[in-house]
Structures are given as C-alpha cells and as structure tokens.
Amino acid sequence: MIYFDNSATTFVNPKVLETFNKVCTEYPGNSNSIHSLGVKSKELEEYATEKIARLLNVKPSEIIYTSGASESNNTVLKGVASRYKNRGNHIITTHLEHSSTIETVKYLESKGFIIDYVKINKDGLIDLDNLKELINDKTILVAISYVDSELGIKQNIKEIKKIINNYPKCYFHVDATQAIGKIKVDFNDMDFMSMSGHKIFGMKGIGLLIKKDNIVIDNLIHGGKSTTVYRSGTPALPLICSLMKALELIIPKVEDNYKYVEELNNKILNNLKKYDNIHINSTSNSIPYIINFSILNIKPETFIHAMEEENIYISTKSACSTSDLSSSVYSLYPDNNIATHSIRISLSCKNTIEEVNKFNEIFDKVINKLLLK
Structure with a gap:
C-alpha cells in the first residue's frame, strides 16, 4: 500500500x-x-x-x-x-x-x-x-x-x-x-x-x-x-x-523532515509536468507536503479509484469538502474545468523514495490506460 x-x-x-x-x-x-x-x-x-x-x-x-x-x-x-x-x-x-x-x-x-x-x-x-x-x-x-x-x-x-x-x-x-x-x-x-x-x-x-x-x-x-x-x-x-x-x-524534526519531503515532492512534480493535459495547481508558495493538480480530461473520482485498485491512496480536495468544485483551486484559477478536476497528493515524512518511484510508475500506467478509453 x-x-x-x-x-x-x-x-x-x-x-x-x-x-x-x-x-x-x-x-x-x-x-x-x-x-x-x-x-x-x-x-x-x-x-x-x-x-x-x-x-x-x-x-x-x-x-x-x-x-x-x-x-x-x-x-x-x-x-x-x-x-x-x-x-x-x-x-x-x-x-x-x-x-x-x-x-x-x-x-x-x-x-x-x-x-x-x-x-x-x-x-x-x-x-x-x-x-x-x-x-x-x-x-x-x-x-x-x-x-x-x-x-x-x-x-x-x-x-x-x-x-x-x-x-x-x-x-x-x-x-x-x-x-x-x-x-x-x-x-x-x-x-x-x-x-x-x-x-x-x-x-x-x-x-x-x-x-x-x-x-x-x-x-x-x-x-x-x-x-x-x-x-x-x-x-x-x-x-x-x-x-x-x-x-x-x-x-524537533521539522526542518529535517521538510528537506526530505522536498525531495519526494520534486520527484512526483517532475513526473507530472511531462503531461500536457495536467495543470499543476500548487504554486511556489506551496509547502512540499501537498501537490495539487488537475487532469483536465479524466474525472478525478475515476482516476482516484483506478489508483486505488493499484493500492495507492490519494484524494480529491479536502476530505471535509462538500462540493465537486474546489473553491480553493477556483480562487487561484477561475476555470471550472480546472477547479472540478483537482487531485491532491499529500506526503509525509514517513513516505519513502521507493514509494514515490513506484507511484510514478503506476501513475504513468493508469493515466495512459484511461486516456485510451
């Protein structure tokens, strides 16, 4: 998992x-x-x-x-x-x-x-x-x-x-x-x-x-x-x-953990950036623990469940959100397509480089499979 x-x-x-x-x-x-x-x-x-x-x-x-x-x-x-x-x-x-x-x-x-x-x-x-x-x-x-x-x-x-x-x-x-x-x-x-x-x-x-x-x-x-x-x-x-x-x-480990999670973040972000249909919603002011992006032509719930079948767990918006449209994303990018397709990856200091590498591999497989449908 x-x-x-x-x-x-x-x-x-x-x-x-x-x-x-x-x-x-x-x-x-x-x-x-x-x-x-x-x-x-x-x-x-x-x-x-x-x-x-x-x-x-x-x-x-x-x-x-x-x-x-x-x-x-x-x-x-x-x-x-x-x-x-x-x-x-x-x-x-x-x-x-x-x-x-x-x-x-x-x-x-x-x-x-x-x-x-x-x-x-x-x-x-x-x-x-x-x-x-x-x-x-x-x-x-x-x-x-x-x-x-x-x-x-x-x-x-x-x-x-x-x-x-x-x-x-x-x-x-x-x-x-x-x-x-x-x-x-x-x-x-x-x-x-x-x-x-x-x-x-x-x-x-x-x-x-x-x-x-x-x-x-x-x-x-x-x-x-x-x-x-x-x-x-x-x-x-x-x-x-x-x-x-x-x-x-x-x-006591806040600074060391931050630097470590930055490495994980960069690996995932670099992989996401190679896709033309992905809009990165996180900004330069986002801390590395959260990566928010939108896959513009795949429903977020479809993608999340497809990843879940591979035993990978990510989310759409906040777990407490009550709307399909992310008001947070919309406040930065006033585009319904971007704001209704947002996906959140949230990392922790307990995650590993091996998990990130496996995630990128499965991410590529799942997104390419869904794009062919």
Whole structure:
C-alpha cells in the first residue's frame, strides 16, 4: 500500500498509541476528582500541558483542549462573534479555508454578521492591499489558515498581523492544522491558533485551541470548568498525553523532515509536468507536503479509484469538502474545468523514495490506460 493522503489523516505512530494505552490503564481517575486517583491524573495532565506548551512555545494557560481543529475553529469564530458583537459585526476570511471555517462564517452571516473574503493573488498569497481595503473599525476577527489543506499554500502571517495590529479591536485567528509539525510556527504573530492531533501521527479526537491569556471569548460548550473555563467536559487524559507524545516526536524534526519531503515532492512534480493535459495547481508558495493538480480530461473520482485498485491512496480536495468544485483551486484559477478536476497528493515524512518511484510508475500506467478509453 502507498498512502499519499496524509493531509486528510495520518497513521498513528506506535509510540503515540503506546502512550494512549498506558494512560488508559494506569491513570483511571478523573483529573478533576479530589481523591488520590484524581490527583495522580491531575499531575499527569499538568505535566503533559506544560510539555506541549514548551514544544509550541506558548503558555500552559493558553492551551484549550478540543476534539480537533473543527471544534477549535468553531469555538473561536462563534466565541468572538458572540462576545464582541457590540464592537462590530464584520469578519474577514478567505476562500482557501477549511470547511469548518467556511461553514461557520456562513452560519454567522445568517445571524447578521458581514463576511468578506479577501482576494487571493496568482501566487496563492492573500492580497494584502485588498485586506487593507476590507478591514475597518467594525472588523472583530480575521481568520486565515497558515497552510491551506488543498493547495498547501503558506501564508505570510507576520505581514497579515502587521495590518491587523492597526485595528486593536480586531483579533487574528490562524488555522495551523496543516502547518504544525511541518513548518516552524510562531504563536506570537497570532491571537488564536488551532490544530489537530491526527494530522501529525496522533490520535483522532484530540486537538488544540491556543488563545492569548488576555482575550476572553464566549464558550461553545458549557458545563463547568474542565482543563480550562473555556471548554467543558471530562479531561481526555489519554488523548492529551497522546498529543504530547505526537508533538514530542515531530516538532524537533521539522526542518529535517521538510528537506526530505522536498525531495519526494520534486520527484512526483517532475513526473507530472511531462503531461500536457495536467495543470499543476500548487504554486511556489506551496509547502512540499501537498501537490495539487488537475487532469483536465479524466474525472478525478475515476482516476482516484483506478489508483486505488493499484493500492495507492490519494484524494480529491479536502476530505471535509462538500462540493465537486474546489473553491480553493477556483480562487487561484477561475476555470471550472480546472477547479472540478483537482487531485491532491499529500506526503509525509514517513513516505519513502521507493514509494514515490513506484507511484510514478503506476501513475504513468493508469493515466495512459484511461486516456485510451
């Protein structure tokens, strides 16, 4: 099997699973209980939180555990909108965002909020001049992904933050789900940041929302204090510790992994470029972990299933997308044919040169076979 759908989810690292299982069996107590089992669990929870904080260079008090980035994004968008609607009703985002952001801002729009989508330049970066035009004294939040999940485009977070800083009543939320563990991330340039464990060889069902200490938002989930006043529910200690282990294993290797995946990316990209009917959608600003392209005269689902028959797994768009047309691709290339034929290869540091060579060989066989039909 060759698995090139790592932006959708990754295989769980055995060491992460081992940590999860150990905590499940050895720490049965609820960390909010005052008896000895609860105290023992609370001590481990605090240790894990402090370690995660060090790995991400944030404060332990800034960490909110969630079920994943979708919940984190919802918490920020709805929490800021609810808390600060007296300040303004304007939110800015982009068409490159994950569906958990896009669908949430659509919901807020139905409740009377004004949503603007900043333009995207041809290189995939947001148009900073357009952002300056859109942002105003009624803007309470700008929500932008650090790296988008379809094209892998890395945004210039520092420059975006400089613009937002001119509006002290406006907050900046960054979805870093496709960035954490792949590139260096500096939370100092943000007010909120979201991520998911299952994108970095962790468990499904655990994620983070990082929130600056001085910012107050309304809760998405009520029910009393948990690990924080901002998210209720019994602390999921095994998942929290599994996330600590996943981050511990990947963060120190970010730079080396990036260079390695670049080699894999180049081999695949060079093979794709030899076909006249393939449009490369990734840009020079895309990180090497994601390759997005369109085969213009073959339906993407036909090609993906043909590759699956060869035990190779790739995808169309984001796994959470709800439309045949990729709005991310369309925002760069306003052509229905390109935007409805997009395919995504998403690599990881666990993939090998041998897998890439085999992939290229089978890719050639499958595409030539389908072109003859």
